[in-house]
Amino acid sequence: MYNSKIIGLGKYVPDNIVKNEDLSAFMETNNEWIVERTGIEERRWIDPKTGDTTAVMGAKASRIAIERAGLTVNDIDFIVFATLSPDMYFPGCGVQVQEMLGMPTIGALDVRNQCSGFIYGLSVADQFIKTGMYKNILVIGAENHSGGLDKTTRGRNVSVIFGDGAGAAVLSRTDDNSKGILSTHLHSEGQHAKELVLEGPSTQRWVPEILEANDPNDESYYPYMNGQFVFKHAITRFSEVIMEGLAANNMTKEDINLLVPHQANLRISQFIQKKFKLEDDQVYNNIMRYGNTTAASIIIALTEAWEEGKVKEGDNIVLAAFGSGFTWASAVIKW
Secondary structure, three states: OOEEEEEEEEEEOOOOEEEHHHHOOOOOOOHHHHHHHHOOOEEEOOOHHHOOOHHHHHHHHHHHHHHHOOOOHHHOOEEEEEOOOOOOOOOOHHHHHHHHOOOOOOEEEEEOOHHHHHHHHHHHHHHHHHOOOOOEEEEEEEEOOHHHOOOOHHHHHHHOOEOOEEEEEEEEEEOOOOOEEEEEEEEEOHHHHHHEEOOOOEOOEOHHHHHHHOOOOOHHHOOEEOHHHHHHHHHHHHHHHHHHHHHHOOOOHHHOOEEEEOOOOHHHHHHHHHHHOOOHHHEOOOHHHHOEOHHHHHHHHHHHHHHOOOOOOOOEEEEEEEEOOOEEEEEEEEO
């Protein structure tokens, strides 16, 4: 059986920087309130005039990752695209990237696991490579949150958190079973699905009903989050799934060179860091610059950490995520 190894990383974020102070122009909030609760200082929101979309950003990040991998688009055998904010209800963004990059008629799979989406996508790609079905797989995480947020005081508890962006990784087959993705661990708990949810529009409340209601006060169009409930579950599941990954590889927390957590809330990351007794240089956070970019957050953070020289040959890298569903996941990588 083969192993899969990440051989190329890329990221793309919009140029438009929205600082906390900028939000006070259209909602009752301030920098201190946001930083205290989330750690976020600014985020990137798409400027519609640029033409950026979830798929476009994914394609831009992918070009960088493929080039850094030393490959061409013709070398990619399969696409896995993770997002909760596709350009269209259907088809998914994977086929759009295939077309945008001028790829052959390879398969494209879309993953809808929100904050855990990139690790779920990574796990899918890993299995395809380990079984020998594919050699080079492009895994993308991208989100366009800004177009669907309630940017009023009513929606501030959610809207101040989220940002836009994309990241991509190229996984490739390796015969060295001591390197690459050592294991992935995936979980879900659907009983809490409505604690972090966007209910409408959906097939439960389809277009004719929405048009007939024409209700400007309908909040089902916007994300809902039970913040404290999500926070409490997140810190528990983060810890569990990290420990699960370490145990599966006969490692302890002392073996972690770098933890890259999903960038949901800086307070969650700090809690996990303290619990595992990790130093500041053992945990990579960039939520202060980008906010929560959901399926894109881990791959953007991993790419930045690599660009800054914080990911080195032989390092033990742990990825961990928790989010809507609830779903949570981890991946243990020997770089």
